[in-house]
Amino acid sequence: MGILEVKNVNKRFGGLQALGDVNLDIQENTVHAIIGPNGAGKSTLLNCLIGKLEPDTGSVTFDGQPVLGLKPHQINQLGISRVFQTPEIFSDLSVLENVLIPCFAKRDGSFRMNAIGTVGNETDVMSTAEKMLDDVNMLDKKDVLSGALSRGDKRRLEMAMCLVQEPKLLLLDEPTAGMARADTNNTIELLKEIKASRDITMVIIEHDMHVVFSLAQRITVLAQGRPLVEDTPEKIKGHPKVKEAYLGETAA
Amino acid sequence: MMGLHKKDLNLLLIVMVLALFAPFILNPFPTDSALAQFNAGYPDLMQRFVIFGIFAVGFNILFGLTGYLSFGHAAFLGIGSYSCVWMFKLLSYNVVPGILLSVVMAGIFSVAIGFISLRRSGIYFSILTLAFAQMSFAIAYSVLSNPAFNLTNGETGLQVYASDPQWLQSASAPNAPHLFGLPMRATETLTVGGWDFQFNVGYYMCAIIMILAFYLSIRIFRSPFGLMLRAVKSNQQRMIYTGLNTKPYTLAAFIISGMYAGLAGGLLSAMDPLAGAERMQWTASGEVVLMTILGGAGTLIGPVLGAGFIKYFENIFSKINDNILHQWFSALPDGLEDFLITIVHPFIGKGWHLTLGLMFMMVVIFLPGGLVEGGQRIGAMFKRKPKDTNGGLSAPATPAE
Structure with a gap:
């Protein structure tokens, strides 16, 4: 089966x-x-x-x-994760933030009201995301606005966003x-x-x-x-x- | 410190200094000088600065982060105002229960209105919120104001009468809004040379609440929740296929911003215990949209600046009349003087909206990021940027402060 x-x-x-x-x-x-x-x-x-x-x-x-x-x-x-025909990324957010979002989705489920914590202090999520970016050779671009990436990099980022959810x-x-x-x-x-x-x-x-x-x-x-x-x-x-x-x- | 990064902490300190020293900052001209009419350091106006600052900061949590443009937030402002006055009528003139109830009531209404309006996005969402606000206005203005059941007192506006129960009002407490005996109206005047600096209890209460509200908004911006809200604005499709349910996120943002609006409404009543339906009208909803965009939507400090900017010009420009113009231009030859006055006349007094409209156009065309972008451009002129090593890719990734 x-x-x-x-x-x-x-x-x-x-x-x-x-x-x-x-x-x-x-x-x-x-x-x-x-x-x-x-x-x-x-x-x-x-x-x-x-x-x-x-x-x-x-x-x-x-x-x-x-x-x-x-x-x-x-x-x-x-x-089940999906990669789209044209890369669907959060183009107003930085590369790192793009990967952080699926990390939070994986850890916290589809909705969690965490309005008082600070993104930067969520060390477990932070290190998972940075490791993922390292795996796809994009760690040096983590603070770049993702909308400014080349098409190939956008595809790479989208893959990283999917894969980080394992x-x-x-x-x-x-x-x-x-x-x-x-x-x-x-x-x-x-x-x-x-x-x-x-x-x-x-x-x-x-x-x-x-x-x-x-x-x-x-x-x-x-x-x-x-x-x-x-x-x-x-x-x-x-x-x-x-x-x-x-x-x-x-x-x- | 306080869970903030250095940059955010600086921003908070700036807002604190601006708010706490406003009586000095807004009063740069001696009382007897010709420029004294440009002073804004009197309690009534300063209160409105910070109250509308709260309103705009809350609105920005919805509009700036999620991109959902509500055209009906004045409904929550009005609900807050009515709630607060009702607490005055029923309990006492102490402002604490009134302000608490105004936040709670606005929260309840925003759950209902948000739940329905957020079924749609974009322009349809805006229209739905506008429709709800206009309905609230109509209900407050006429439906809920009849002899049998008078909740809003219609056209006259809700106010406290001597016949009201005021169950908890003690004889010794002031007969006007107060905070545990400290009257909101109490003002201390400090005279230094030609200057009169006014320190008002109500203003300082509002200012402290505004600082807290601003601090909370920084925390929300930097939290995982805030990141999700920015994701909603950026790409809902990707969000859904990343396993995130966008609906509760947007609804939560809507409720939070509704409660901020309720708080602002409650404070308006706490400063002046009179609530009218016109506070719910669409012009009031539009005003907060203008404030947020003018200051810089999606930035932290933008809405505060926008609110101050609009309220300042509303008050200052609308006070200038032809007589004042005559004084200003009196040195010029007669013909030229009359000519200039004719030109300037439509932009002052009742025509101040014309000035506001022009300024708004200028900002939207030349500074799409609002006043904050203007500030950043000026800042960049003085500060040489380090060499761009990223081939032009190092665009700012976090929203501007």
């Missing part, structure tokens, strides 16, 4: 069947990629996993607990979208390092086959809202159904 189980998930937007009978079983400690052409329902599926959308039918279970019906912040507290599952929505090749390679290296240094499950949604084949251990191909095949990268590469989905029927 996997850490994340998706069973018979259906989602309709008016006349469009965005997801049809999606079944997924993601094993703990693996990197699982979900690929598919535009409009295949990848983002819809991801949004169903994090509580942004509610599927019409079906169930999603994370670590033995049902996830559907929970609010996004409750799902995060279960141990999530069991990290969801990545096209982490290299719109990046130059060099930045893409850096991101791949970063993700490899992250995977190598801790027990974490990753689900990556990606267009870029280079990224997918460098990282993923399992790949699910989604087409028109339905999972087409699920297999190892080697098998997927030459799979006729995948070619068909990407290149159209005539090419198959």
Whole structure:
């Protein structure tokens, strides 16, 4: 039994069947990629996993607990973190503060009224955050306003914010979208390092086959809202159904 | 010291010095001089400086930190005022129960209004709070003022009458608001040369409360809670996906700022035991928005400066009339004198709002960070910045003081 189980998930937007009978079983400690052409329902599926959308039918279970019906912040507290297509950071705050916030969320839960303490005196949270920044080589930039970072650094910071919560599952929505090749390679290296240094499950949604084949251990191909095949990268590469989905029927 | 970093402690000391020495600082001109009308060191005005300072400091906790722009905070000011006067009517002229009740009542109302208004954000939130404040105004002005049930005394305003019960009022206590026998109105005048410095009990009580309120706001700004509020302003999406529930954070900020407003309202009544519905009107809500933005929203000292600035100009400019202008320009040739007076006339007396509007425009266009930014720019001119080693990336990360 996997850490994340998706069973018979259906989602309709008016006349469009965005997801049809999606079944997924993601094993703990693996990197699982979900690929598919535009409009295949990848983002819809991801949004169903994090509580942004509610599927019409079906169930999603994370670590033995049902996830559907929970609010996004409750799902995060279960141990699912998400990296967005364009880095979502607190751009008005410093790099260090950006990492402190998830630290507090991890320690204090989704709400705690701590209006009298001083951030600077919370030594445990402070040292966790600084260690995390050190891990991603950003400690020298801790006092920089995060909105002023380069795009690559913003992505790095967002990863740090997710990882400092020690999530069991990290969801990545096209982490290299719109990046130059060099930045893409850096991101791949970063993700490899992250995977190598801790027990974490990753689900990556990606267009870029280079990224997918460098990282993923399992790949699910989604087409028109339905999972087409699920297999190892080697098998997927030459799979006729995948070619068909990407290149159209005539090419198959 | 007191759990503050050096910079914040300096700021607190500045506010303390400004507040405690205000009778001197605001009275720079001898009483008989022609410039005496620019003095602001009389009790009535000084009280308003610090009371509206409290109002703006509280408003800034909501608007400056979370970015939620409430256009209805005057409702809490009014509720505080009414609560305090009711304590005068029922118990005694001692201000302590009145001020306590005004904070509590404003807190209760802000839970209700905040809970509903915070279902929306941005402009919709502002409109909802405005609607609530205007409803409160209408209710106070007419609905709750009828012979059968007169809670607010409508147009006349709520005040203490000789027939009121005042159960705890002892015969020896002053027949006006007092703090355990110390009348708010009591004023000591110190005459030094041509100067008359006035020390008023009510002012000093308000000033001490303002310093405490300011200290509390520094603590909130620097606390994990304050960090969360700044996160709300910066990126709610990220906050939610970081496992944080934004709703209770914003509601808590709304309640705290509502209670600050209630406290300010209670103090207004404690200084002058008369509460009118006009205190709840939208112009009063707008005024605190102006104060906060003019001083510098999201900065600690900005709202205090903004409140002082607006209240000063409101009082000083509105007092200048054509006669005073004639005195000023009397040295000029007649034609020029009349010409200048014609030009200046619309900006003074009742036209002081025009001056305020112009100043507000100037600040928003040239100093988006408010007066605090102005101060920082002047400071930067005198202080050479160390070489920027970070390639222009070392933008200030903490909100300016």
